[in-house]
Amino acid sequence: MLSPLPQPVDSELRTLLKSHVEQADSFTDRFDAEAWLMLMDGRLKRYIKAPDQRLSFLRSVHREATAAGLKPELVLAVIEVESHFDRFAISSVGAQGVMQVMPFWKSEIGRSEDNLTDIDTNLRYGCIILKHYIDVADGHLAEALARYNGSYGSYRYSAKVMEAWDNWR
Numbered sequence: 001m002l003s004p005l006p007q008p009v010d011s012e013l014r015t016l017l018k019s020h021v022e023q024a025d026s027f028t029d030r031f032d033a034e035a036w037l038m039l040m041d042g043r044l045k046r047y048i049k050a051p052d053q054r055l056s057f058l059r060s061v062h063r064e065a066t067a068a069g070l071k072p073e074l075v076l077a078v079i080e081v082e083s084h085f086d087r088f089a090i091s092s093v094g095a096q097g098v099m100q101v102m103p104f105w106k107s108e109i110g111r112s113e114d115n116l117t118d119i120d121t122n123l124r125y126g127c128i129i130l131k132h133y134i135d136v137a138d139g140h141l142a143e144a145l146a147r148y149n150g151s152y153g154s155y156r157y158s159a160k161v162m163e164a165w166d167n168w169r
Contacts, residue, residue, distance in 0.1 A: 036062065040076070043168060047085040057085075060119050068127035070134075075099075075127060077165035078148070081157070087117050093150075099126025 040058050041051070048054045061079070065072040082100040083089035095102050096116040105125055106114045116122050130148050137143035145158040 033062075036072075040072075040168070044076075044085070047080075057119060060123055064120065064123035064127045067124075068131040070127055070131055073168035074161075074165055075123070075130070076168045077161050078126070078130065078145075080164045080168075081160045087119055087122070097122030097126075099123060099130075101125045101129065105129075 037055060037058055041054050044054050044058065048057060061075050062072045065075040079085055079098045082095075083098045085098060087098050089098070089100065090096050091100055093102075098119065099122050101116050101122055103116060106112050106116070114121050114125075116125065130144070133144040133147040134141065137147065142155050142158040142162070143152070145161050146152045146155055149157040151157050
């Protein structure tokens with residue numbers, strides 16, 4: 001298998017990642033939080049068995065997705081397709097964690113000590129990267145998802161995520 005050619009680093013994306021290292025929690029209304037968490041908890045049960053781990057994971061997804069301006073359900077769909085919720089997943093090209101983030105981003109933003117198998121760290125990087133590609137694609141989700149996956153020009157990956165998203169909405 002050939003190694004992918006190195007892509008030039010998107011400086012705007014580097015800046016976005018660097019600026020979103022610290023974010024606040026996203027839930028402000030207890031009722032909305034409980035309703036969303038309970039609904040998503042039932043759907044996530046087949047991937048994460050322990051209830052405390054599921055709720056912690058869901059809070060993190062909601063926080064990071066909201067901070068990035070994404071729908072948490074879309075992020076859950078991306079995670080389902082990318083890693084099946086395996087925080088230790090590593091792709092054949094070296095992408096890591098639940099959102100399959102390429103490790104070169106850590107050095108690009110000066111945070112080489114970051115651990116991409118840490119749920120919060122991986123979600124923060126992945127959500128900012130996904131939001132950037134949605135913005136670059138002027139909101140065209142299929143194009144943005146293909147860019148996120150590194151398969152721009154093919155929409156097979158995008159179709160998988162959109163199908164998974166139907167199950168999370």
